[in-house]
Amino acid sequence: QVQLVESGGGLVQAGGSLRLSCAASGRTFNMYAMAWFRQAPGKEREKVAAISWFGGNIYHADSVKGRFTISRDSAKNTVYLQMNSLKPEDTAVYYCAASMYTGAWNAPASAYAYWGQGTQVTVSS
Numbered sequence: 001q002v003q004l005v006e007s008g009g010g011l012v013q014a015g016g017s018l019r020l021s022c023a024a025s026g027r028t029f030n031m032y033a034m035a036w037f038r039q040a041p042g043k044e045r046e047k048v049a050a051i052s053w054f055g056g057n058i059y060h061a062d063s064v065k066g067r068f069t070i071s072r073d074s075a076k077n078t079v080y081l082q083m084n085s086l087k088p089e090d091t092a093v094y095y096c097a098a099s100m101y102t103g104a105w106n107a108p109a110s111a112y113a114y115w116g117q118g119t120q121v122t123v124s125s
Helices: none
Strands: 002-007 010-013 018-026 033-039 046-052 058-060 068-073 078-083 092-099 119-124
Touching: 002 092, 018 033, 018 092, 018 119, 033 068, 033 078, 046 068, 046 078, 058 068
Parallel strands: 010 119
Antiparallel strands: 002 018, 018 078, 033 046, 033 092, 046 058, 068 078, 092 119
16 A cells, blocks of 8 residues: 655645645555646546656646646655646646556556545635
8 A cells, every 4th residue: 555645735826836745655665656636626637747756757738838847756755746837727636646557657547546635726816
């Protein structure tokens, strides 16, 4: 089992920045990828960014390219999402997820077995 704890959400004005953190614990030696997803009210869950734990493969959704950056600290078993130039449409609950599948960085939500509790990000206009 892998436990994921997110932090860093909050309320920010449009154009502002936030950094989300997700700390993993438990059987992390089996973890091959971590990702951030988000879900806004009435919308489907969207994959925002992902990173492989070995090899450094990275994915960013087109909607956030150039504004969001995913990174990891392997020593701390932590993944980050730096969010800049935030827009009201970025408002959502952001979830951290972990996968034991080597190709999960480039795969949908179904490839991720472990999920955090979610953290709210609200961007005011």
